Amino acid sequence: MTIRLGYGTNGLTDLRLDDALGLLADLGYDGVGLTLDHMHLDPLAPDLAARTRHVASRLQELGLGVTVETGARYVLDPRRKHGPSLLDPDPEARAARTRLLVRAVRVAADLGAHAVHCFSGITPPDTTPDTAWQRLTDSLAPVLDAADRSGIPLAIEPEPGHLLATLADFHHLRVLSGDPPPLGLTLDIGHCQCLEPAMPVDCVREAAPWLRHVQIEDMRRGVHEHLPFGEGEIDFPPVLEALDTLSDTGYRGLTVVELPRHSHAGPELARTSLEFLRAHSPSNQDPPMRDPSSHSPSSR
Template identity: 80%
Template sequence: MTPGSPLLFGYGTNGLADLRLDDALALLADLGYDGVGLTLDHMHLDPLAPGLAERTRRVARRLDALGLQVTVETGARYVLDPRRKHGPSLLDPGPRDRDRRTGLLLRAVQVAAELGAHAVHCFSGVLPAGTDEDTAWKRLADALGPVLDAAASAGVPLAVEPEPGHLLATLADFHRLRRTLGDPGTLGLTLDIGHCLCLEPLSPADCIRDAAPWLRHVQIEDMRRGVHEHLPFGEGELDVPPVLAALAAAGYRGLTVVELPRHSHAGPHQAAVSLPFLRRAADTAQGSTP
């Protein structure tokens, strides 16, 4: 746990894609991070390569030795299809394509259970051309059914992320899915703080307060209002101390993971400067709390 703060800070491996996984984990431990957002990808615990169970056990031992907590993320761009970013999705017209994405999420649940992860992150996907929204929402709910069952059996929450440009893009969309599925206890929320600044009507801190009962995973980076571009801290418009104060007040105890997937070329540097920034912001938040 970060000194002086109840929050746990992590860094996403999708922002360290040029490093071997062992090297990335060692870097984060050396820098003082509490955990890691582990994106299952061809370079980092490939979910489709042979020997997944043994490789997962090896990573579990490594995380334990380094004292790192973990959340499993499934946002790899081309892990299922080398030609389609984030494809296939849970919304694709073809049942076999949807099943491939569901299969990836089922594997992610297994990996998360073995690693003792806080949650498994996922997203809806973009509305396919020629598909009406009602059909897409039904496909999403149907595709997530077996994943939620597996997550319940494994005791690992499934944390859906509202993603700009996707069918499920906002907190209101998350609540629509939650109601459609009958509010299952295993269904939670991944809240990307930059996305809140980008397109939610409420402030990021108010989004956290409203979402607190369902909050299972948090991603954080700087961003500008109305522009979906993940930025290093200090390059956007996010006021970080009120965000961290809201997370602490909500009693959130998962990881708050820095999400800079387009900065792998400078990943070690960004990891090195992001944690001190967050710690200073946490100290500021704590000092301003009555």
């Protein structure tokens, strides 16, 4: 299996970051999806540069790759989940989110990360779609400039309920923003099951040219709830087979288990998730049974 597997630190928030990274390395993960948040690598800490150097050293020591994720719930506003967003009606509030993402790009460069993940946010009440898309493109412009300078791609994630919710929405943003080279895609396999018209395996194939980051978990159709593997509806062997071929398209990033509401069981789920993904990988699947009659004279 060529898939490089990681686990998201937003599912290990009860652990100190050093301990979380050590756990993932001991279990055999290839990397980590590092959410910048107060309990781990706080992007607003006055000594962020020193903390980042420590984390970079720890990652190198453990041989872990990293993608920087920016989905912390209350990192900017202790009262509004994921607020302010890139779509906020207040220009200064939008600018605060933009500054956070630019800072995340700098952190990612210092860590040697594969990409920086982000999402659009929910369209505010009384905001037209045209206004929301304009705010998004304007807010992302400085982030994309920073990404271009640093050589770290920005991987925006289609998120159920957000302005940018589907793969079609991602392509709409590409067109509106002039298809800048640093703009890439985070594909969440569970979100594909939740609301994309295509099957998750087909989403992987369709997304391949723009893919910069992958998140994975189980999920049910029409229900945005991240579930441990085996508790949802996704048929994983074909999905993992499709992911396994991404290296042929040049993808070198991680496939990160995303279970942000399961930190209470994080260490155990990190173990069982890796076991599940390995057990359902292409190398562990039996070849399809061949029909003996297809080679008999009477069948010709």
